[in-house]
Amino acid sequence: MRKALTPFLKGQRVIVVGGGRAGLVAGRDLGARGADVQLLEARARLGGRVCSIDDADFSDAPIELGGEFIDGEHAAIRSLCRDLKLTLVPVLKDGFGLSWELDPYALGGYTFFPPDFRPEWRSELSRSFGRIAFAGDHTSRYWHGYMNGAVESGHRAARDIEMMKLMELPSAPA
Numbered sequence: 001m002r003k004a005l006t007p008f009l010k011g012q013r014v015i016v017v018g019g020g021r022a023g024l025v026a027g028r029d030l031g032a033r034g035a036d037v038q039l040l041e042a043r044a045r046l047g048g049r050v051c052s053i054d055d056a057d058f059s060d061a062p063i064e065l066g067g068e069f070i071d072g073e074h075a076a077i078r079s080l081c082r083d084l085k086l087t088l089v090p091v092l093k094d095g096f097g098l099s100w101e102l103d104p105y106a107l108g109g110y111t112f113f114p115p116d117f118r119p120e121w122r123s124e125l126s127r128s129f130g131r132i133a134f135a136g137d138h139t140s141r142y143w144h145g146y147m148n149g150a151v152e153s154g155h156r157a158a159r160d161i162e163m164m165k166l167m168e169l170p171s172a173p174a
């Protein structure tokens with residue numbers, strides 16, 4: 001269980017753009033810090049690249065169209081699942097390897113930086129600008145392309161917003 005957050009953002013309006021994992025986590029954290037959060041999502045559903053559908057003609061189990069598997073070391077999303085009291089279902093005992101480029105539906109990785117992208121630019125992607133903080137799996141230093149990276153980045157963006165507010169407070173008299 002995550003420690004309760006201090007409501008430093010009470011009375012502050014914050015707009016979160018995008019209701020994928022990262023935006024939802026940022027919104028949740030900001031709300032827990034007391035902010036008045038408005039979430040704007042372009043699609044008619046939340047979840048972004050995580051999307052479960054039910055199709056009884058095809059399968060009794062829900063069908064995942066995007067993010068689904070959580071590795072052992074994905075601590076941020078595991079912690080979120082514990083908070084939300086979601087039960088994870090072990091699916092593999094011995095691990096596995098999937099060659100995305102051989103998958104006839106994916107025809108390549110489900111996410112990638114293009115060949116000319118330089119690793120040292122990664123930290124720039126997460127840097128806040130003025131009163132704007134950025135989240136999303138692509139801003140994660142180690143877990144870009146994973147739900148874990150999205151969750152981590154949502155927590156980080158909420159902390160960045162809190163920090164912006166704290167920096168605006170008048171400093172204590174010497």
Ligand SMILES: Cc1cc2nc3c(=O)[nH]c(=O)nc-3n(C[C@H](O)[C@H](O)[C@H](O)COP(=O)(O)OP(=O)(O)OC[C@H]3O[C@@H](n4cnc5c(N)ncnc54)[C@H](O)[C@@H]3O)c2cc1C
Pocket residue numbers: 017018019020021022023040041042043046047048049050065066067068069070110111135136137138144145146147148150
């Ligand atoms: C086929 C597939 C399989 C995957 N499998 C796994 C897996 O097994 N395990 C794993 O960990 N990860 C997996 N992933 C990756 C995982 O789904 C993503 O890393 C994660 O969901 C990204 O979350 P996000 O919030 O960063 O971005 P997104 O989920 O892309 O969310 C961004 C949201 O912002 C909205 N948006 C964008 N622009 C605007 C705008 N201008 N105004 C308003 N809204 C906007 C979008 O509609 C979207 O809802 C998979 C992805 C795919 C596609």
